[in-house]
Amino acid sequence: MSDSGASRPVAVIIGMMGAGKTRVGREVSQMLGLPFRDADLEIEREVGMSIPDYFSRYGEPAFREVESDLIRRTLEEFDGLFALGGGAPMTPATQDALADYIADGGRVIYLQADPKEAMERANRGGGRPMLNGGDANERWMRLYKQRDPVFTRIANIHVRTHGSTPQMAARKVMNMIEERVVHVDVVAADDYNVRIGEGALNHLAGVLGDKPTRIALIHTQPVQRHSDRARALLRQAGYEVSDIVIPDAEAGKTITVANGIWERLGNEGFTRSDAVVGVGGGAVTDLAGFVAATWMRGIRYVNCPTSLLAMVDASTGGKTGINTKVGKNLVGSFYTPAGVLADMTTLASLPNDIFIEGLGEVAKSGFISDPEILRILEDHAAELRAFDGATLIGSPLEDVVAELIERTVKVKARHVSADLKEAGLREFLNYGHTLGHAIEKLEHFRWRHGNAVAVGMVYAAELASLLGYIDRDLVDYHRSLLASLGLPTSWNGGSFEDVLALMHRDKKARGNTLRFVVLDGIGHPVHLDDPPADAVEEAFRRIQQ
Ligand SMILES: NC(=O)c1ccc[n+]([C@@H]2O[C@H](COP(=O)([O-])OP(=O)(O)OC[C@H]3O[C@@H](n4cnc5c(N)ncnc54)[C@H](O)[C@@H]3O)[C@@H](O)[C@H]2O)c1
Numbered sequence: 001m002s003d004s005g006a007s008r009p010v011a012v013i014i015g016m017m018g019a020g021k022t023r024v025g026r027e028v029s030q031m032l033g034l035p036f037r038d039a040d041l042e043i044e045r046e047v048g049m050s051i052p053d054y055f056s057r058y059g060e061p062a063f064r065e066v067e068s069d070l071i072r073r074t075l076e077e078f079d080g081l082f083a084l085g086g087g088a089p090m091t092p093a094t095q096d097a098l099a100d101y102i103a104d105g106g107r108v109i110y111l112q113a114d115p116k117e118a119m120e121r122a123n124r125g126g127g128r129p130m131l132n133g134g135d136a137n138e139r140w141m142r143l144y145k146q147r148d149p150v151f152t153r154i155a156n157i158h159v160r161t162h163g164s165t166p167q168m169a170a171r172k173v174m175n176m177i178e179e180r181v182v183h184v185d186v187v188a189a190d191d192y193n194v195r196i197g198e199g200a201l202n203h204l205a206g207v208l209g210d211k212p213t214r215i216a217l218i219h220t221q222p223v224q225r226h227s228d229r230a231r232a233l234l235r236q237a238g239y240e241v242s243d244i245v246i247p248d249a250e251a252g253k254t255i256t257v258a259n260g261i262w263e264r265l266g267n268e269g270f271t272r273s274d275a276v277v278g279v280g281g282g283a284v285t286d287l288a289g290f291v292a293a294t295w296m297r298g299i300r301y302v303n304c305p306t307s308l309l310a311m312v313d314a315s316t317g318g319k320t321g322i323n324t325k326v327g328k329n330l331v332g333s334f335y336t337p338a339g340v341l342a343d344m345t346t347l348a349s350l351p352n353d354i355f356i357e358g359l360g361e362v363a364k365s366g367f368i369s370d371p372e373i374l375r376i377l378e379d380h381a382a383e384l385r386a387f388d389g390a391t392l393i394g395s396p397l398e399d400v401v402a403e404l405i406e407r408t409v410k411v412k413a414r415h416v417s418a419d420l421k422e423a424g425l426r427e428f429l430n431y432g433h434t435l436g437h438a439i440e441k442l443e444h445f446r447w448r449h450g451n452a453v454a455v456g457m458v459y460a461a462e463l464a465s466l467l468g469y470i471d472r473d474l475v476d477y478h479r480s481l482l483a484s485l486g487l488p489t490s491w492n493g494g495s496f497e498d499v500l501a502l503m504h505r506d507k508k509a510r511g512n513t514l515r516f517v518v519l520d521g522i523g524h525p526v527h528l529d530d531p532p533a534d535a536v537e538e539a540f541r542r543i544q545q
């Protein structure tokens with residue numbers, strides 16, 4: 001069922017003659033338990049003769065008319081997998097029908113086979129009227145040159161099958177079909193998609209588009225294997241790639257690191273049409289976004305988050321920035337990415353403690369906006385706490401994690417879409433961060449962000465309870481849920497005076513007035529301006545244990 005309520009194919013496969021559309025389409029439909037239709041076979045059935053016979057009797061224009069009519073009808077009533085004939089997408093009426101289908105949430109998958117292999121396969125099969133007359137290879141190549149740019153443009157999913165068996169290609173297609181997509185429709189900025197799934201990284205070239213020549217690929221050493229994959233995809237797509245390795249974690253979010261990258265971009269001739277790709281945790285995506293926002297006053301960037309926290313939070317929303325001596329994230333800009341590719345396979349190398357840290361921001365989204373997130377966290381706390389990246393992919397937990405990522409990104413998207421520059425609504429995403437950022441600073445950034453936010457949420461809950469917004473049960477629920485996930489709920493590493501001074505430097509503060517986000521119930525965050533000083537201190541005492 002589509003967004004408009006009509007039955008629509010789950011996916012439409014297009015590609016050159018010999019690309020394997022039918023073979024791969026059948027495999028995928030078996031894997032997913034869906035019906036499969038091949039447009040050419042349907043046409044033969046309908047006209048009662050083979051396609052070569054129809055071509056020779058009535059000519060290509062008549063065939064294209066029959067074909068586009070059948071495609072239009074099938075797009076409106078079939079709910080399985082649908083493979084089109086090689087030349088079908090060249091007909092303007094079919095292009096319009098496919099554009100409508102995509103606008104209605106459809107997936108048009110361009111199966112990009114190795115030209116040489118596809119050409120040989122097409123010739124081997126015979127019965128291809130478009131290859132008749134003269135040298136078949138030369139005709140295939142001529143058609144490829146005409147069709148490839150059109151197919152690339154009209155498809156919204158591109159799957160390269162070079163070097164893949166039909167089963168491997170089918171798995172790639174299936175990953176794309178099962179992908180979750182959250183659209184971020186930002187007021188006063190370009191909209192973009194967050195793609196969550198096992199093949200998300202394969203969208204890299206599609207999101208970057210054909211304008212950039214050079215790509216600055218920014219990453220850290222622990223995610224080298226994922227950035228190697230990104231680099232290979234970028235080079236295959238024809239970009240010049242500058243590989244930029246930055247210090248790991250918060251050590252990468254500094255002005256010195258940013259300056260080093262600006263120098264490289266200058267020396268390597270990066271222009272306004274070039275782009276940045278950040279591959280890594282939230283520290284990398286914050287820094288990559290900051291570099292993109294500032295180089296020549298703003299170039300295109302794509303985030304490829306590899307930690308749970310970066311997938312659910314840091315990579316989306318356009319907060320970019322660095323830390324300085326005076327505090328966390330105090331310098332930066334609001335600058336939205338062209339796309340976010342959360343490739344679940346990168347989680348396979350994520351250490352357990354860094355996964356758990358990410359659950360802090362997931363829980364935050366549950367507390368402020370989506371109680372279903374809290375239910376899922378409760379139901380799966382033990383498995384989530386025991387997270388092991390090596391066994392995640394293909395396990396039942398993968399679906400749970402994907403669901404949590406999608407739901408959390410949706411919460412983020414709702415807030416940043418309406419209030420990119422954090423004039424009010426977006427501040428709710430900062431639940432737990434007022435104390436959280438102070439803890440990070442006082443711990444010299446050795447405490448993980450999500451852990452600090454977890455303690456910060458318990459603090460905010462204590463404050464809310466002291467001031468009568470919520471009752472004790474909800475404070476206790478904060479502690480028990482977070483602890484069940486392996487997150488910290490107390491902190492003893494600094495004095496109240498130091499914490500207070502840092503909370504006054506929080507970006508939500510105004511003048512000398514402290515401002516917090518607190519709950520007056522699950523899913524109901526409110527602003528708390530200038531709370532009584534004794535409550536601010538008493539809440540701090542309560543999180544010290
Ligand atoms: N911009 C925003 O809206 C926003 C939101 C939330 C957090 N943040 C920022 O994000 C940062 C925290 O992000 P984080 O928790 O991802 O920390 P991080 O970027 O420091 O990554 C944590 C560690 O995990 C490693 N890592 C990441 N992915 C890996 C993988 N797949 N395999 C192996 N190792 C991997 C990193 O190299 C690093 O050592 C903070 O700086 C925080 O301020 C920003």
Ligand SMILES: O=C(O)C(=O)C[C@@H](O)[C@H](O)[C@H](O)COP(=O)(O)O
Pocket residue numbers: 313317319328329361422426427429430433507
């Ligand atoms: O996107 C937002 O807005 C958030 O507040 C999300 C937070 O979870 C995130 O940690 C963000 O980096 C905090 O921003 P800051 O403005 O408090 O530095």
